Amino acid sequence: MTQNAQKPMSQKTTPTRPYQPFLLRVLHGITALCLIAALLTAYWTYDTYDGRWGGIPLPKFPDIEGIHGTFGLWTLLIFPALVVYACRPGQRRLVQPDTFKKLAQVGKPIWWYTLNRITNTFALLALTFALFSGKMMGSSWLPAGELSHAWYYAHLISWVVMVLSLALHLLMNAKVGGAPLLLSMLTWRFRDKDSPAHWPNHLSQWWVVTQQGAWQGWFQPMTAMIALEISILVSLxxxxxxxLFKP
Structure with a gap:
């Protein structure tokens, strides 16, 4: 018998499961949980204090605004770390310099991957808009029945935009990677080199090189991705x- 004929059938290759860096999963997961909680409590806040454009019969719960603000604050605290990761180690998941060129290849796999990168980028911008408009609101507006403020309307619009961007984010990731890609963001398994045990050492090394002046080249060269990162961080x-300066 030949050597090929002697290979057991059990040696058939299996599809490689996509692997996501563990730090990305942690930042993405915490942000997603806080964001979803903020979206749900935001609707409950609208239903309690407004409801001019319809709603569902939720219980009137005046304290829900404070709960929504808490989830929004948690999202605002963790989101900058996700932005830095997304725009640096994870930048291949966002828009690329040749995005418009690849959009011309309609129907091809690269077209779907490009759309996925666009929706990922759009989700970052939508969340920035939601967090910024939320911080511009006054905590006394809704309890006092002041529903005509421009920033309140902006925050309502941001809720709609955020829900749409979240839906597109999930749909496009499901399209390009299917269930394996979605599930890869939920697993707690990680490779040895990706272990959280290495994070303190990485952080100390980063701090050493930063003290030595590495921060001066943090935003060089100035690319579209760096500009996106700066604009989001400056907005936050x-x-x-x-x-602090509002009357």
């Missing part, structure tokens, strides 16, 4: 600062 910082 402004969301903290601007309310």
């Amino acid at each position: 910082v402004a969301a903290w600062i601007i309310p």
